[in-house]
Amino acid sequence: MQQALANRPCAARRAAAARFGRERCVKVQAVSTANTKPTVLVAEKLGAAGIDMLKQSCNVETAYNMKPEELCAKASLIDALIVRSGTKVTRAVFEASKGRLKVVGRAGVGVDNVDLTAATEYGCLVVNAPTANTVAAAEHGIALLCAMARNVAQADASMKSGKWDRNTYVGTSMVGKTIAVYGFGKVGAEVARRAKGLGMAVLAYDPYASQEKAAAQGVSLVSFDEALAQADFHSLHMPLTPGTKNLFNDAAFAKIKKGSRIINVARGGVIEEAALARALDAKLVAQAALDVFMDEPPKFDGHPLIGRPDVICTPHLGASTMEAQEGVAIEVVEAVVDALAGKLSSNAVNAPMVPAEILKELQPYIVLAEGLGKAAVGLVKDSGFTDIAITYSSPRGDDLDTRLLRAMVIKGVLEEITTAKVNLVNADLLAKNRGLKLTEVNVRSGEGNEVLSSMSVSLGTSASRFSAAVDKTNRIYVEGKVMNGTPFLTKIGNFDVELAVQGSVMLTRQRDQPGIVGGVGMALAKDKVNISFMTVSRTAKDGEAIMAIGIDSEPSPAIMQEITSVPGVVEVTIFKDVPQTEQ
Numbered sequence: 344m345q346q347a348l349a350n351r352p353c354a355a356r357r358a359a360a361a362r363f364g365r366e367r368c369v370k371v372q373a374v375s376t377a378n379t380k381p382t383v384l385v386a387e388k389l390g391a392a393g394i395d396m397l398k399q400s401c402n403v404e405t406a407y408n409m410k411p412e413e414l415c416a417k418a419s420l421i422d423a424l425i426v427r428s429g430t431k432v433t434r435a436v437f438e439a440s441k442g443r444l445k446v447v448g449r450a451g452v453g454v455d456n457v458d459l460t461a462a463t464e465y466g467c468l469v470v471n472a473p474t475a476n477t478v479a480a481a482e483h484g485i486a487l488l489c490a491m492a493r494n495v496a497q498a499d500a501s502m503k504s505g506k507w508d509r510n511t512y513v514g515t516s517m518v519g520k521t522i523a524v525y526g527f528g529k530v531g532a533e534v535a536r537r538a539k540g541l542g543m544a545v546l547a548y549d550p551y552a553s554q555e556k557a558a559a560q561g562v563s564l565v566s567f568d569e570a571l572a573q574a575d576f577h578s579l580h581m582p583l584t585p586g587t588k589n590l591f592n593d594a595a596f597a598k599i600k601k602g603s604r605i606i607n608v609a610r611g612g613v614i615e616e617a618a619l620a621r622a623l624d625a626k627l628v629a630q631a632a633l634d635v636f637m638d639e640p641p642k643f644d645g646h647p648l649i650g651r652p653d654v655i656c657t658p659h660l661g662a663s664t665m666e667a668q669e670g671v672a673i674e675v676v677e678a679v680v681d682a683l684a685g686k687l688s689s690n691a692v693n694a695p696m697v698p699a700e701i702l703k704e705l706q707p708y709i710v711l712a713e714g715l716g717k718a719a720v721g722l723v724k725d726s727g728f729t730d731i732a733i734t735y736s737s738p739r740g741d742d743l744d745t746r747l748l749r750a751m752v753i754k755g756v757l758e759e760i761t762t763a764k765v766n767l768v769n770a771d772l773l774a775k776n777r778g779l780k781l782t783e784v785n786v787r788s789g790e791g792n793e794v795l796s797s798m799s800v801s802l803g804t805s806a807s808r809f810s811a812a813v814d815k816t817n818r819i820y821v822e823g824k825v826m827n828g829t830p831f832l833t834k835i836g837n838f839d840v841e842l843a844v845q846g847s848v849m850l851t852r853q854r855d856q857p858g859i860v861g862g863v864g865m866a867l868a869k870d871k872v873n874i875s876f877m878t879v880s881r882t883a884k885d886g887e888a889i890m891a892i893g894i895d896s897e898p899s900p901a902i903m904q905e906i907t908s909v910p911g912v913v914e915v916t917i918f919k920d921v922p923q924t925e926q
C-alpha cells in the first residue's frame with residue numbers, strides 16, 4: 344500500500360495523533376503572565392520594526408558589543424536574547440542564566456555562534472530567521488562579482504591615495520562568460536537568476552538539487568569537476584558541513600580553470616585559505632572576493648589573503664542591507680514572541696520532535712529514523728538522488744502515525760546537506776520546498792504493540808559513494824530495527840549488517856578471502872585509529888563481503904588510500920557521526 348504524504352486518512356491520523364500526542368510538541372512554557380512581561384535583551388543591532396514589535400509584548404533592553412562576562416552577568420535577568428553572528432552564546436551563558444533564559448533568537452540563518460547542545464540541555468529554545476536575508480546575500484555575491492571583475496575596490500583605494508591610474512585596473516567582462524554556482528539552494532538560485540541578467544551562462548554544482556528546478560531557471564547541473572574546469576567565475580553558496588569543509592583545497596584548485604575567479608559569501612571554512620593563497624600565487628586563480636572567513640574576525644597579522652592585491656574582502660556583510668535587517672528582525676521577533684508564549688515556531692532550531700511524556704516509547708525509533716536518513720544521504724555520490732521512499736513494517740499497520748518518523752528521516756537527510764533546521768512543524772514543508780519526492784509504504788508485520796518491527800529508507804540515485812549500498816532495484820537502501828531498546832542498522836544494500844546507529848563507521852567491500860581484517864586493521868593502526876567493533880557480512884563463501892568497522896577517529900586520506908590497496912578490498916567509505924537526537 345503506497346500513500347502520498349497528504350493522503351493519509353483523517354480518522355487514522357486523529358487516532359494516531361491522540362496516541363502520539365503530536366499536537367503538544369511545545370518545549371517552552373509560556374513565560375509572561377497577565378502582570379509580568381518577559382524581558383528580552385537585544386545584544387546586536389536589530390531592525391527598528393522588530394524592536395517596535397517586540398516592545399508590544401516584552402520589556403526590551405539593548406546592549407551592544409558586550410564582553411562575554413557582561414553577557415553572562417545579564418543572563419539570569421532575561422527571558423530571551425536576540426543576537427546576530429557577532430555574539431557567541433556559549434554554555435557559560437546558559438549556566439549563568441540559572442534556568443531563566445528560555446529563548447535565543449538568531450536574527451539571520453547561521454546558528455554556529457550558539458551552543459545548541461548547551462541550549463537544549465538547559466531547556467532553552469533557539470529560533471532563527473532563515474529566509475529574510477537570502478536576496479541580500481545574493482546581491483552581495485553579485486556586488487563582489489562585479490567589483491572583482493572591474494577592480495572597483497583597488498581603483499577606489501588608488502584614487503583615494505591621490506592617483507589617476509587608468510592602466511593598472513583594466514578589468515574582465517562578465518557578459519558571455521560562465522559562472523558556476525556551488526550550492527543551488529535559496530541564495531545560489533537567486534545568484535543564478537541575477538547572473539543570467541548579466542548575460543552569463545550558469546552552471547550549478549549541487550548534488551542534492553532538483554533537476555527540474557535547475558532546468559526551469561535555465562541552469563545546467565554539472566559535477567564538481569566539470570564546474571571547476573568549465574567556469575570563469577565560481578560563486579560559493581553551500582552550507583559549511585563536514586562534507587563541504589575545505590572542499591576548495593589544493594586538489595580542487597589543481598582542477599580549476601586556469602585564471603578563473605572565485606567569490607565566497609557562504610561560510611569561511613568551505614575554502615582552505617592557505618590553499619587559495621597558493622592557487623593565487625600559482626595564477627591558477629586570478630582573483631578572489633571574500634565576505635566570510637575561517638575565523639571571524641580573522642587574525643589580520645600574517646593573514647594569507649586579506650592584504651593581497653588580487654583579493655577583495657568585506658567583513659561578513661552579505662546580510663547587511665537595511666531591508667534584510669528589517670526582514671530578519673521581524674522574522675526573528677515573531678519566532679521569539681511565539682516561543683515566549685509557549686508556541687512552537689517553524690523557525691525553531693533545536694525544537695523537540697517529540698513531547699517528553701511519549702519520548703520513552705518512541706526514543707529509539709526516532710533515533711533509528713534519523714539515523715537511516717543520515718546514513719542513506721551519506722552514501723549518495725555527486726549525482727545526488729531523485730526521491731526518498733520509506734517503508735515502515737509495524738504491527739500497527741495503517742494505524743501507525745508516520746508523521747514523526749517521516750520528519751526524523753527528513754531531518755536526517757536535510758540537516759546533512761542544507762542550512763535547514765528541521766522540526767516537527769516544518770519537516771514536510773522543507774521537504775516539499777526542496778522538491779523532494781517522498782513515498783511511504785506501511786506494511787503490517789510483527790506482533791504486539793511495538794512501534795516498528797523494522798524500517799527502511801531508500802533513495803533513487805544513479806550512483807553511490809559505496810556501490811554495495813545500492814540494491815537490486817538500483818536504489819541506495821538502508822534498513823534498521825530496534826533491538827532491546829537500541830536502534831541498529833541491519834541492512835545496507837543487499838548485505839546484512841548489525842551497526843549501532845551512532846558514532847563513525849568505516850565500510851569496506853571486499854572479496855571474501857583471508858588477510859582483509861589484518862590488512863585494514865594494520866593500516867588503521869598506523870593512524871592510531873581505535874576500533875570499537877568490527878562485523879563482516881558476506882553473500883556467499885568466497886563471494887563478496889562487506890565489513891563495518893566502528894572508528895573513534897577518522898583516518899587520513901593516505902591511510903584511506905592504503906586500505907583501498909589491501910589485496911581483495913574493492914571500495915571503502917566512512918559514515919560520519921550519526922547523532923543521537925537532541926531531546
Ligand SMILES: NC(=O)c1ccc[n+]([C@@H]2O[C@H](COP(=O)([O-])OP(=O)(O)OC[C@H]3O[C@@H](n4cnc5c(N)ncnc54)[C@H](O)[C@@H]3O)[C@@H](O)[C@H]2O)c1
Binds near residue numbers: 453525581763
Ligand atoms: N554572507 C552572508 O552574510 C550570508 C547570508 C545568508 C546566507 N549565507 C550562507 O550562504 C549559504 C547558503 O545559504 P542558503 O540559505 O542558500 O542555504 P540553503 O540550505 O537554502 O542552500 C544550500 C544548498 O547547498 C547545497 N549543498 C549541500 N551540500 C553541498 C555540497 N557538498 N556541494 C554543493 N552543494 C551542496 C544544498 O543542497 C542546498 O541546495 C550558507 O552557507 C549560509 O550560511 C551567508
Ligand SMILES: O=C(O)[C@H](O)COP(=O)(O)O
Binds near residue numbers: 660662
Ligand atoms: O547566517 C547568516 O544569516 C548570515 O551569515 C548573516 O549573518 P549576520 O546576521 O551576522 O550578518
